[in-house]
Amino acid sequence: METQSSESPVRTAHLPQVTEPRNPGMDLDLDWVRAVQANTSAIERRAATLPGRRSVKKDYQAAWLLKAVTMIDLTTLSGDDTVGRVRRLCSKARQPVAPATLQALDMPPITTGAVCVYHDMIEAAVEALKGTGIPVAAVSTGFPAGLSPFHLRVAEIEESVKAGAEEIDIVISRRHVLSGDWQALYDEMKAFRTACGDAHVKAILATGELGSLRNVARASLVCMMAGADFIKTSTGKESVNATLPVSLVMIRAIRDYYDRTGYRVGYKPAGGISKAKDALVYLSLIKDELGDRWLEPDLFRFGASSLLGDIERQLEHYVTGAYSAGYRHSMG
Numbered sequence: 001m002e003t004q005s006s007e008s009p010v011r012t013a014h015l016p017q018v019t020e021p022r023n024p025g026m027d028l029d030l031d032w033v034r035a036v037q038a039n040t041s042a043i044e045r046r047a048a049t050l051p052g053r054r055s056v057k058k059d060y061q062a063a064w065l066l067k068a069v070t071m072i073d074l075t076t077l078s079g080d081d082t083v084g085r086v087r088r089l090c091s092k093a094r095q096p097v098a099p100a101t102l103q104a105l106d107m108p109p110i111t112t113g114a115v116c117v118y119h120d121m122i123e124a125a126v127e128a129l130k131g132t133g134i135p136v137a138a139v140s141t142g143f144p145a146g147l148s149p150f151h152l153r154v155a156e157i158e159e160s161v162k163a164g165a166e167e168i169d170i171v172i173s174r175r176h177v178l179s180g181d182w183q184a185l186y187d188e189m190k191a192f193r194t195a196c197g198d199a200h201v202k203a204i205l206a207t208g209e210l211g212s213l214r215n216v217a218r219a220s221l222v223c224m225m226a227g228a229d230f231i232k233t234s235t236g237k238e239s240v241n242a243t244l245p246v247s248l249v250m251i252r253a254i255r256d257y258y259d260r261t262g263y264r265v266g267y268k269p270a271g272g273i274s275k276a277k278d279a280l281v282y283l284s285l286i287k288d289e290l291g292d293r294w295l296e297p298d299l300f301r302f303g304a305s306s307l308l309g310d311i312e313r314q315l316e317h318y319v320t321g322a323y324s325a326g327y328r329h330s331m332g
């Protein structure tokens, strides 16, 4: 699908959120999983063409950056997190872009897609976001390694939902993927999905630890079959986090799953995405591979702790007329 550069996302960024039926999952189809291949060199070649492939129409760059803001899971996942830090993060989520910048761009107020924290910070985040409609996402199941006892991982989800998290980011057991035990991965994911109840579940694959793009493709499919609402690349703690080749593989798995079942599963690249220009490349990729419907916060999120800062800087440059002509990375 060719990206059209004539369309501004300004208006669409603020449509009321579309309600997508949740992915109910399906029986594990091992034939489908085992048939999945990933042609690594073709994927890497395609990924290499993405940055800078098309230039963004200057007038629309700021609008796309604002759209990106609405799809950020604004994250703090540090051992030294405090209630104070989480409150500050939440006030940033409520007002991620300075009113003067929005006014200059003739844009209404926006918020980030969610705030993402550890379990102990849920209460503070829920309190700070009361009345805003911004959901709290909690990382769970022994994040980041996911190696705590299974019953504790399930209980952690239940506790986080009870504490008010509306989204749960679980980590899968990488060993199930590395040993090709797709049934075990499916059972684990299904149990996590059940424990989430009405909360949406994002399955973190930790792709940097899965060994191959084929494993990434297979794990993506199995998690979707088991009912994941989103598939997410990384915890941000692996040595390799979100990359474009991995994203292509996961996005195409999402497309295949949609073609087969009619259910749309969301995508969340996470870890190491800190530049506005990188955000535009990701949005361009989604638009090309999945289409506009996926460019809404219910189907796409960035997991990022520092991306917002760079987007703010770029927007300020834009409204003060200092937007660099060199800043012309891909987007329609």
Ligand SMILES: O=C[C@H](O)COP(=O)(O)O
Residues within 6 Å of the ligand: 075, 077, 116, 234, 235, 236, 237, 270, 271, 272, 273, 303, 304, 305, 306, 307
């Ligand atoms: O899920 C979100 C990631 O942990 C954030 O990673 P980052 O700090 O590299 O942006």
